[in-house]
Amino acid sequence: VSxxxxxxxxxxxxxxxxxxxxxxxxxxxxGTPVLANFDIAxxxxxxxxxxxxxxxxxxxxxxxxxxxxxxxxxxLISAIEIVPAF
Numbered sequence: 001v002s003x004x005x006x007x008x009x010x011x012x013x014x015x016x017x018x019x020x021x022x023x024x025x026x027x028x029x030x031g032t033p034v035l036a037n038f039d040i041a042x043x044x045x046x047x048x049x050x051x052x053x054x055x056x057x058x059x060x061x062x063x064x065x066x067x068x069x070x071x072x073x074x075x076l077i078s079a080i081e082i083v084p085a086f
Contacts (some may be wrong), residue, residue: 001064004084008064009054014041017048022067023073029057030058030065037071050078055084 008029016023020042027035034055044051057064064082068075 001059001062001082003059005083006051006057006059006064007054007085009052009068009081009083010058010066010077011050011052011070011081012038012044012076013050013078014044014047014076014083015078016076018073019039019047023076025075026069026071027053028054028065028067030059030063031067040076051071080083 014023018041020039024037024039026033028040035053040051043045064071066080068077
């Protein structure tokens with residue numbers, strides 16, 4: 001990507017039917033942690049409900065690296081949106 005400032009939106013939905021507390025994950029953008037022990041169903045209010053988390057990111061290396069690690073029951077992400085911030 002071109003260097004600059006972006007809004008990175010991580011989009012989640014617990015589609016497997018797991019309830020709050022059953023799946024947690026960590027996420028990092030360009031090596032910086034942005035979510036720790038994130039509980040998708042807990043944050044959304046239950047399984048099958050979408051929840052987004054948006055983070056500003058300054059890019060100076062020409063790339064965006066996204067890392068999602070499962071803490072409990074494995075990682076899950078439904079979509080990623082990256083748009084320039086104005």
